[in-house]
Amino acid sequence: MTDRTTPPPELAVRDVTVRFAGLTALDAVSFTVAPGSVHAVIGPNGAGKSTCFNVLSGLCRPASGTVRLGGTDLTRLAPHRIARLGVARTFQNIVTTEGTVADNLMLGRHALTRAGFAASALHLPRAVREQRAHRERAREIAELCGLGDLFDTPVAVLSYGDRKRVEFARALCLEPRVLLLDEPVAGMNGAERVRTAEVVRDVRERLGLSVVLVEHDMGLVMRLADEVTVLDFGRAIAHGTPEEVRRDPEVLRAYLGTDDTGEDAA
Numbered sequence: 001m002t003d004r005t006t007p008p009p010e011l012a013v014r015d016v017t018v019r020f021a022g023l024t025a026l027d028a029v030s031f032t033v034a035p036g037s038v039h040a041v042i043g044p045n046g047a048g049k050s051t052c053f054n055v056l057s058g059l060c061r062p063a064s065g066t067v068r069l070g071g072t073d074l075t076r077l078a079p080h081r082i083a084r085l086g087v088a089r090t091f092q093n094i095v096t097t098e099g100t101v102a103d104n105l106m107l108g109r110h111a112l113t114r115a116g117f118a119a120s121a122l123h124l125p126r127a128v129r130e131q132r133a134h135r136e137r138a139r140e141i142a143e144l145c146g147l148g149d150l151f152d153t154p155v156a157v158l159s160y161g162d163r164k165r166v167e168f169a170r171a172l173c174l175e176p177r178v179l180l181l182d183e184p185v186a187g188m189n190g191a192e193r194v195r196t197a198e199v200v201r202d203v204r205e206r207l208g209l210s211v212v213l214v215e216h217d218m219g220l221v222m223r224l225a226d227e228v229t230v231l232d233f234g235r236a237i238a239h240g241t242p243e244e245v246r247r248d249p250e251v252l253r254a255y256l257g258t259d260d261t262g263e264d265a266a
């Protein structure tokens with residue numbers, strides 16, 4: 001397994017504003033994802049979390065503000081260019097149903113393939129060597145995600161949790177420096193949630209990535225995140241460690257409509 005030793009660049013979101021018609025979905029939002037950290041973005045429904053992810057991955061262009069990965073300005077680049085620059089994402093509701101695990105992971109390798117389509121189709125030696133190397137790497141990533149034994153299995157017969165992990169492994173196949181996880185445990189049962197949290201932690205440590213996580217499961221956020229940004233009505237109302245934000249009066253107000261220090265809030 002090729003593990004990374006150099007830390008990923010910092011991801012800096014500065015004063016990002018997004019408007020939809022009359023509605024300000026993000027209002028001058030800023031936060032920094034420290035190299036190699038897990039950074040959660042949380043907030044009540046409609047707070048702007050998905051919009052924030054869409055800006056980071058290039059699906060939504062902000063009216064103002066910037067997103068930088070180290071020295072590179074990602075703001076307003078197309079999604080495929082952002083992915084090539086090292087920011088890969090998973091989608092909340094996409095669960096693959098076609099092909100084998102290997103087929104799906106090889107799709108993730110596609111963006112990194114150098115040999116042209118014609119060379120691959122003609123089975124030229126360089127293209128064959130390259131395909132073999134990509135397949136080996138895809139197998140390593142499958143193993144890291146607990147899918148090693150399922151590499152040649154059709155995804156249609158996998159459990160929901162395993163299929164969500166195929167989506168996660170596919171994003172890793174782009175060799176990202178920053179991985180954006182959009183509700184990685186949504187729809188999973190308790191055991192699958194615990195397993196996924198272990199995989200995310202392992203992957204972060206072994207591959208030395210930064211992870212940005214949008215998640216409603218506060219147990220997962222509390223266990224996994226180094227730092228949390230809380231959005232409410234498009235504004236970043238708090239930043240800090242999970243312990244800090246769960247005690248923040250403004251966060252409690254946003255979640256509960258009260259400043260009572262309830263245990264179940266953030």
Ligand SMILES: Nc1ncnc2c1ncn2[C@@H]1O[C@H](COP(=O)(O)OP(=O)(O)OP(=O)(O)O)[C@@H](O)[C@H]1O
Nearest residue numbers: 020021023025043044045046047048049050051052
């Ligand atoms: N394409 C769009 N057009 C118009 N309004 C939008 C669009 N996308 C999002 N919004 C609005 O922007 C606000 C933020 O939405 P967003 O989906 O980012 O919130 P969220 O925090 O991800 O919510 P949830 O937790 O329910 O997924 C909401 O008021 C939403 O209705």
